[in-house]
Amino acid sequence: MDRIRRTLLFIPGNNPAMLQSADVFEADSVIIDLEDAVSINEKDSARILVREVLNNLEFKNSEIIIRINPFDTEDYRLDLDVIMDLNIDTILLPKASIESIRDLDKVLKENNKDIKILVLIETALGVENIMNILSHSDRCVGLMLGGEDLCVDLGCKRTKEGTEILYARGRLVNAAKALNKIVIDTPFTDVNDEEGLITDTKFAKQLGFNGKAVINPRQIQFIHNVFNPSLEEIRHAERVISAKLSAEADGKGVFSIDGKMVDLPIIKRAEKVLLIAKKLGLGESYED
Amino acid sequence: MKLKRPSKAGTYESNDVYIMLFPVDDGIKIELESVVYELFGDTIKNVILTTLHENNIENVHVKAIDKGALDFTIKARVLTAIKRGLVNG
Numbered sequence: 001m002d003r004i005r006r007t008l009l010f011i012p013g014n015n016p017a018m019l020q021s022a023d024v025f026e027a028d029s030v031i032i033d034l035e036d037a038v039s040i041n042e043k044d045s046a047r048i049l050v051r052e053v054l055n056n057l058e059f060k061n062s063e064i065i066i067r068i069n070p071f072d073t074e075d076y077r078l079d080l081d082v083i084m085d086l087n088i089d090t091i092l093l094p095k096a097s098i099e100s101i102r103d104l105d106k107v108l109k110e111n112n113k114d115i116k117i118l119v120l121i122e123t124a125l126g127v128e129n130i131m132n133i134l135s136h137s138d139r140c141v142g143l144m145l146g147g148e149d150l151c152v153d154l155g156c157k158r159t160k161e162g163t164e165i166l167y168a169r170g171r172l173v174n175a176a177k178a179l180n181k182i183v184i185d186t187p188f189t190d191v192n193d194e195e196g197l198i199t200d201t202k203f204a205k206q207l208g209f210n211g212k213a214v215i216n217p218r219q220i221q222f223i224h225n226v227f228n229p230s231l232e233e234i235r236h237a238e239r240v241i242s243a244k245l246s247a248e249a250d251g252k253g254v255f256s257i258d259g260k261m262v263d264l265p266i267i268k269r270a271e272k273v274l275l276i277a278k279k280l281g282l283g284e285s286y287e288d
Numbered sequence: 289m290k291l292k293r294p295s296k297a298g299t300y301e302s303n304d305v306y307i308m309l310f311p312v313d314d315g316i317k318i319e320l321e322s323v324v325y326e327l328f329g330d331t332i333k334n335v336i337l338t339t340l341h342e343n344n345i346e347n348v349h350v351k352a353i354d355k356g357a358l359d360f361t362i363k364a365r366v367l368t369a370i371k372r373g374l375v376n377g
Contacts, residue, residue: 016361017303045297045368052360052367 003063004279005029005211006227007220008144008184010067012037014046019053022062025217029063034079035070035094043075047082054086065118067092071100080107083115090116092144095123098132105137115139118184122146123153127168130175140181144213145172147186160188160196162203173208187213194222201226228282229273237270237277289344295373298357298365305357307336307365309373310349316340322354335359339366348373 009027011018013034022030032054038046050066066088069075072095083091093104096119108115117140119126119133126133127150134140147165151158158164165186176183185204188197201212201223212223229237239257244267247255255262276282291311298306318333332354339362340348350366357365 015301015304016357016364017301020303020358020361044371045365048368048371049361049364052364056360 003028004276005063005182005184007211007214007223008065009062009214009217009220010037010187012046013050013066014038014042016049016053019049020057023057023059025220027062027214027217027220028211029065029090030059031065031067031092031213033067034075035067043069043078047079051082051086054088063090064088065090065092067094067120070095071097071103080104084111084113088115090118090141092118092120094120094146095149096120096126096133096143097123098129098136101133101136101140105139108139116141119143120146121168121172122149124150127171130172131179134175134179134181142176142182142184142210143172144184145169145186148189150186158189160190160193160200162200169204169207169209177208182210183208185209185212187215188219189215191216191218197222198226228280229277231282233273234277234282237273240267240270241274289346289374291345291348291370291373292376293373295369297368297372298361300353300355303356303358303361305332305355305362305365306353307362307369308351309345309366309369310351311373312347312349314347316346316348316350318350318352320352320354322352323356324354331359332357332362335362336366339363340370343367343370345370 005028007027008029008031009025010031010033011022013032032050034043034046034050066083068079068091091104093100101117101119104117117137119140121127121130121143134143145168148158150168151164154164156164173183188200190196197219204212205226211227214220214223240262243255243257243262291309294310296308298304300306316337318336320329320333322329322332336350336352
C-alpha cells in the first residue's frame, strides 16, 4: 500500500516561520507552495529559501511535496532547475494537462530523479481529460482537485455546499479509482468554520476521496478524525478477517457475520481498514 | 564580483531577516539590527560574511534587520539579494 495521505498541508514557499515548522503540524504531506502563495516578484526568493531549508532541515514525519509554477510560465523551468538538486518526494503540478505532465515526466526521467507526480486538476478540460492525464506517466500517483480555480474556469461561484463541483468530484474519484491512483479533495477555505469543514470532509470521504488538501494547520486533526477508521470499523474488520480465516480452515467458500453474507468486496474493505489502522497505529491506541 | 545596483530581500516577519545590499568601494561593512543581537549578533554577521565570501562579493555595505531568522534563512536572503544586485537595473 502506498503512503497514507489524509491531509496535505499547503505552506507558503517564501515564509521561513511556516517552512521550518512544517514537520510539527503532523500533516501526512506538506506542500511547499511556489505558485499561488508567492508573489511574482518573490519567486526567485522563494526558490532559494526552499532550497536552503530543505538542504538543512530533515522532515521525518511528512511527505515533502513542492507545488511548482504552471508549465506555461518562465518559473516552471526555474523551479525544476532547483528541484533537480533537492531530495523531495513529490511534485504537485498545477493546471495539469496532457502536455504538462508529459513534459514533467520527461524532465524527471532525463535527470534520473525518483520523484512522484501529483496532478492538480483545476480546469474544465483537466476534468474531462483526467483518464488521459493520469495515464500519461508512471510517476503519477494521483490527483488533487482545485475547486476554487475550477469554479473560475466554469464561471460559477464556489460555495461551501459544493453543488457546483459535484460532477468534477465524482468524475475525478471514478477516474482515480479506475486507474488505482489516489484522489485528494479540494481544501475547505473557511478556516473558522469547523462544522463546515467536518461536513465537507465527511462528504469527500463518502464519495471515495482518500484525503483532503489543508490550508491551515488547525484543520488537520478534524480531517484526520474523519478519515481515520473508527474503533467500530476496526473491530468489525477484525471480525470479518477472523471469520474468513475460520471459514477457509473449515473449507467453506462463503460465510456470514450477524446474519449477513460476507463476499469479496467486504473482505477487501476489511483488509484495507486494518492496513490503514496498522499504519496509523490505531486499534490498540483506542484502548488506552 | 561587484554588485551592479543596490538590492534587497526578505521581510520583517518573525523568523525572517530583511537584507539590503549597497555596492561600495571600501570593502565589507555589516550593520545589524536583531531581536537577538546580544546572544547571536556575531553568529548572524558571520553567516552574512561567509555567504558574501562564498559568492566573491567583496565591496558591499550590508544592512540587516533580523527578526529571529535561522542560519539557512539568513543565507537564503543574502543569496537572493546578491542575485538581484548582479542584475542590470
